[in-house]
Amino acid sequence: MKQQYEIVVGLEVHLHIATATKAFCGCKNEFGLKPNSGVCPVCMGFPGSLPVLNEKYLEYAVKTALALNCKISDKMKFDRKNYFYPDLPKNYQISQYDMPLSEAGLLEIIAKDAAPKKIRIKRVHMEEDAGKLLHEEDNITRVDFNRSGTPLLEIVTEPDINSPEEAYAYLLTLKNLLEYLEVSDCDMEKGSLRCDANISIRPAGQAALGVKVEVKNMNSFKGVRAALEYEQKRQESLAQDNEKIIQETRLWDSDKKITQPMRTKEEAHDYRYFPDPDLVPFEIDPALIKKIKNNMPQLPAEKKKQIIKDYGISEYDAGILISDKAMAEYFLKCAQSYNQPKIIANWIISEILKYLNSKNMEFRYFDLPPAHLTDMLKMMDSGKISGKIAKDVLSDMITSKKSPQDIVKEKGLLQISDETELRAVIKAVLRQHAQVTKDYKSGKEAALSFLVGQAMKATKGKANPGMVNKLLKEEMGNI
Numbered sequence: 491m492k493q494q495y496e497i498v499v500g501l502e503v504h505l506h507i508a509t510a511t512k513a514f515c516g517c518k519n520e521f522g523l524k525p526n527s528g529v530c531p532v533c534m535g536f537p538g539s540l541p542v543l544n545e546k547y548l549e550y551a552v553k554t555a556l557a558l559n560c561k562i563s564d565k566m567k568f569d570r571k572n573y574f575y576p577d578l579p580k581n582y583q584i585s586q587y588d589m590p591l592s593e594a595g596l597l598e599i600i601a602k603d604a605a606p607k608k609i610r611i612k613r614v615h616m617e618e619d620a621g622k623l624l625h626e627e628d629n630i631t632r633v634d635f636n637r638s639g640t641p642l643l644e645i646v647t648e649p650d651i652n653s654p655e656e657a658y659a660y661l662l663t664l665k666n667l668l669e670y671l672e673v674s675d676c677d678m679e680k681g682s683l684r685c686d687a688n689i690s691i692r693p694a695g696q697a698a699l700g701v702k703v704e705v706k707n708m709n710s711f712k713g714v715r716a717a718l719e720y721e722q723k724r725q726e727s728l729a730q731d732n733e734k735i736i737q738e739t740r741l742w743d744s745d746k747k748i749t750q751p752m753r754t755k756e757e758a759h760d761y762r763y764f765p766d767p768d769l770v771p772f773e774i775d776p777a778l779i780k781k782i783k784n785n786m787p788q789l790p791a792e793k794k795k796q797i798i799k800d801y802g803i804s805e806y807d808a809g810i811l812i813s814d815k816a817m818a819e820y821f822l823k824c825a826q827s828y829n830q831p832k833i834i835a836n837w838i839i840s841e842i843l844k845y846l847n848s849k850n851m852e853f854r855y856f857d858l859p860p861a862h863l864t865d866m867l868k869m870m871d872s873g874k875i876s877g878k879i880a881k882d883v884l885s886d887m888i889t890s891k892k893s894p895q896d897i898v899k900e901k902g903l904l905q906i907s908d909e910t911e912l913r914a915v916i917k918a919v920l921r922q923h924a925q926v927t928k929d930y931k932s933g934k935e936a937a938l939s940f941l942v943g944q945a946m947k948a949t950k951g952k953a954n955p956g957m958v959n960k961l962l963k964e965e966m967g968n969i
């Protein structure tokens with residue numbers, strides 16, 4: 491019988507922290523500046539310059555660690571991680587080795603079609619980012635040091651993830667939490683959130699871990715999932731053939747959809763970590779931790795409970811709404827001005843998400859004023875426009891930025907509820923479809939919806955469907 495294998499994954503997320511200034515100097519922490527314009531002797535690694543820890547960075551780091559249920563260390567220190575690379579002018583990176591900011595956290599995830607699972611967070615530590623090499627078209631590589639010294643958090647899980655789908659769910663849950671914390675823009679395209687994965691396989695039931703392969707260069711959550719799926723297959727097929735799995739770092743090629751060897755993996759001792767003598771070990775003031783705890787924003791799990799309790803939204807729909815902070819806020823704003831939260835939730839989850847998906851757009855860029863949506867829903871509620879017209883008005887509002895009142899007025903979309911007018915339309919429909927009318931009268935119920943459809947078509951969707959139904963039955967009774 492073929493040996494069954496279990497996949498074991500640990501994820502390392504590098505998160506760019508959105509402070510105003512860099513981790514250890516006063517330079518602007520901003521993406522997109524002119525190359526090498528946001529630098530100073532500290533982040534350029536000039537001899538004799540001294541780093542000073544940014545207090546806001548520490549605060550955001552503590553906030554994140556607490557939200558991940560980590561234990562904040564009593565005493566922490568910074569270490570030098572030594573290596574040479576052209577984008578690292580000091581030849582070391584300020585990081586944390588044996589006394590990190592925090593350890594032993596937990597994050598609960600729900601993978602597709604699975605029960606909730608708790609993923610242990612091994613540690614959350616602080617470290618500075620390196621500069622950036624720009625491999626340009628003239629075959630010259632240039633270096634931009636604007637990013638060097640910008641604040642990062644490294645969030646490392648225990649090897650608790652057992653499928654590519656779980657890894658994907660972990661990343662989505664983490665990103666969602668981080669958005670609520672407002673410590674990072676979490677924009678993968680800007681490199682604000684980067685993820686490396688350690689993956690190994692072991693025979694099902696075996697406790698010892700297999701040989702670990704590190705996969706890098708995945709620039710989307712879907713990319714992480716695809717890379718892990720590929721790597722799982724690759725390692726399983728090596729194991730089935732009794733071939734050795736090598737401990738190494740591999741790069742994900744998103745075009746070819748394969749991983750390729752990059753280098754054999756360094757061990758921690760290769761970096762010759764040692765305490766940074768410029769930054770002495772220190773204790774975090776318990777009063778600061780208390781202050782951060784007391785000012786913690788509402789996190790996704792609490793927001794979900796609130797939406798279920800205060801607005802009567804189903805657990806499933808509330809889960810969708812809170813999965814994006816901007817979407818949850820949009821819902822809450824709408825619910826303040828229109829007392830039909832379920833209708834609002836339905837429109838956001840069905841129509842608006844459908845629109846955003848078709849444009850591949852994130853909710854935070856959706857700029858339809860909440861009042862336009864609720865005004866439109868109120869018009870539908872009071873019978874001024876039909877449900878079908880409402881969908882057209884929504885897409886018109888999104889593109890033209892006009893209010894629903896203006897659109898309805900300009901395009902003459904008011905629902906027709908005038909009995910005389912509708913009766914005339916219906917009579918014409920019945921004349922045109924005499925056979926269908928006969929079918930209905932001889933007991934074929936489905937014929938009615940066809941006739942309703944014809945009446946709606948004749949009025950370009952503006953007829954009041956309830957009245958059409960009623961009048962159709964009446965008129966047919968007269969034939």
Ligand SMILES: [Zn+2]
Pocket residue numbers: 512515516517528529530531532533534639
């Ligand atoms: Zn600087």
